[in-house]
Amino acid sequence: MGSVPRRLKTGIIGCGNIAPAHAQALAVLPQSEFWACADVDSAKAASLASEYSVRHCCATLDELLASGIEALMVCTPHKSHEAIVTRAAEAGVHVLCEKPISVELAEADRMIAAADAAGITFGVVFMRRFWPAAQRIHQAIVSGAIGLPTFGMCQALLWRPESYFAQAEWRGTWAGEGGGVLMNQAVHVIDMLQWFMGSVAEVYGKYDTLVHGNYIDVEDTVAATLTFASGALGLVQAITTIDPQLGYRVSVHGSNGASLSVWENPEGTQGFNDIWTLDPTGEQRARWEQEERDQPGFPAFHILQIEDFLQSIIEGREPAVTGAEARKSLAIIEAIYESSRTGQPIRFAESPS
Ligand SMILES: NC(=O)c1ccc[n+]([C@@H]2O[C@H](COP(=O)([O-])OP(=O)(O)OC[C@H]3O[C@@H](n4cnc5c(N)ncnc54)[C@H](O)[C@@H]3O)[C@@H](O)[C@H]2O)c1
The missing domain is CATH 3.40.50.720 (NAD(P)-binding Rossmann-like Domain)
Structure with a gap:
């Protein structure tokens, strides 16, 4: 029984x-x-x-x-x-x-x-950490299948119309939301990137409000470079002015030349591995994509x-x-804001972990 x-x-x-x-x-x-x-x-x-x-x-x-x-x-x-x-x-x-x-x-x-x-x-x-495609990349890194990760990039290439910001008072404001595309949307893929790549040692970034400025005071466009504690380098690209949107993507490259990537497009669907060079024929990757692309995305995870x-x-x-793990993406975001405001790279005295 x-x-x-x-x-x-x-x-x-x-x-x-x-x-x-x-x-x-x-x-x-x-x-x-x-x-x-x-x-x-x-x-x-x-x-x-x-x-x-x-x-x-x-x-x-x-x-x-x-x-x-x-x-x-x-x-x-x-x-x-x-x-x-x-x-x-x-x-x-x-x-x-x-x-x-x-x-x-x-x-x-x-x-x-x-x-x-x-x-x-x-x-x-x-x-999003629970997607099989994300778990697969994490596992490939942990198992050493790509050597040492040398480069990682996360992208939030999204569209948010004026009506989205008008849904609630707290949206689009520093006081209510604490930031814009970085704090609300890109935080998902920044979390995933640091989960894949490990602690961040230095951040240099710029943010601006280039399109939505008539109705929000937070940022809609961000570019940042990351240096990981391992010495690997990384990029953050976060935008809410892309119409039609191109979704979320996190990609990594390893010291043995391998490239792995997970792509969620359109937003709200299940991410799949759009690049997986560990499988030279591409058959396995295509099979995963077929299995997962039409599976439920939001809110199954x-x-x-x-x-x-x-x-x-x-x-x-x-x-x-x-909570300690979730603090790491916030530390990276806070550093990007500070770097943009001061024009200086932000070095973590100790890793944000
Ligand atoms: N994981 C995801 O994919 C995902 C998606 C959307 C939102 N979120 C997060 O979920 C949270 C809520 O976002 P949302 O889009 O549902 O916002 P929302 O504005 O639609 O809903 C928030 C609700 O909280 C209520 N509320 C506000 N302050 C309260 C308080 N002190 N006590 C009790 N109720 C209170 C409001 O009346 C409202 O009904 C945010 O942190 C947001 O970033 C996560």
Whole structure:
């Protein structure tokens, strides 16, 4: 007889755009009993609660934490992440927070410290790491199949219309979003690039607002160079003015000449390996592409990461993406902003890991 899986009472705070990706996971995963949700906008909380038959529909974080939840998904705007995560940690509730971890390293450090002090599990959503195509590149690097990685590049080649920024007050502002294409979109592929390439030692970058300036004050165009602690070099290209968009891409080259790449195009679909020179005939790569290109993209990989997170609590191990791991992409982004403002390269005193 199989053992009965442990179910954790789960909840969501912030019932906006991304909440359904979490709700679908919490409703179907055997590790979850979808217990409570909350939003400062009571209509949004009520709508999610009724769609997913959630037991407790709450107006405040305090009410949510008092409902008996054991694990909380934080789906609120960037600037609210710190206060919610630290309060949940103090209440002994495990937390999976949407990306970016926060918009300042000082905030991230307080969040990580609060989680450590409370002994709770703290993870951050970077669901693209769960694509088979991304796992394959990571594994190829770890196994030494490309020698030493010598060059890595990440690209967010996206389109965001004026209507996107008009959806909510917090979007497109330094005060609400903490940045533009780097902080909100490119953070996904910056996380993946540093996961592939290792710690970053130096950053030099420029950002500007070249097209969307009439309705946002954050950047829409970024170019940056990276020097990794290993000595490898890298590039970050992040743009939200490309119409039609060309998706997200992360590519690496190794000291034995190999090139590997993962491409998500269009945005929201599953990434596939568009370059894989370790397979000279190209047959294996073509087979993977056929298998994965038409598979569900968004939100299937939220389900995988949320399952890993809940399972990590049950097993008492670290989740796939910890708060400390998510801090690394924020450190790179903060350094690109600082470099652009000062005109200087930013060297990390010690690696941002
Ligand atoms: N992983 C992904 O692919 C992905 C995609 C979209 C958004 N996100 C992230 O998810 C988060 C939310 O983004 P969104 O697009 O869903 O935003 P949104 O504006 O659509 O929804 C945010 C919701 O949070 C509520 N809210 C705001 N402050 C609150 C508070 N203090 N307490 C309770 N509720 C509060 C708002 O009323 C709103 O309903 C952001 O961190 C964003 O970067 C991740």
